[in-house]
Amino acid sequence: MEINVDLYSDPTILQKRMESLNGNKEDEALKEVCKEFESIFLAMMFKEMKKTVPENGLIEKSTAQKIFEEMYIDELSKEISKENGVGIAEMLYQQFKNGYVTW
Numbered sequence: 001m002e003i004n005v006d007l008y009s010d011p012t013i014l015q016k017r018m019e020s021l022n023g024n025k026e027d028e029a030l031k032e033v034c035k036e037f038e039s040i041f042l043a044m045m046f047k048e049m050k051k052t053v054p055e056n057g058l059i060e061k062s063t064a065q066k067i068f069e070e071m072y073i074d075e076l077s078k079e080i081s082k083e084n085g086v087g088i089a090e091m092l093y094q095q096f097k098n099g100y101v102t103w
């Protein structure tokens with residue numbers, strides 16, 4: 001069994017490991033932000049698409065029904081974005097990670 005003594009003799013190794021872990025956390029945070037953006041984008045798109053569908057006019061929608069439909073669209077877009085989504089989040093993530101887009 002080989003014992004790694006570099007950790008005890010070189011204090012910068014621990015710092016480098018901590019920086020790499022922080023980099024992973026930043027990557028995860030960036031992925032989450034990209035997924036949230038995709039979710040918001042999809043929700044806006046679905047709401048605009050819904051406006052194009054004509055209402056039948058037989059029964060007027062109540063306020064509760066309108067709220068429910070908006071909440072449903074929001075949750076639907078979140079669920080779509082949680083998995084692979086439509087690819088917007090992944091493309092944004094790659095653009096930010098590769099440095100093509102800066103803050």
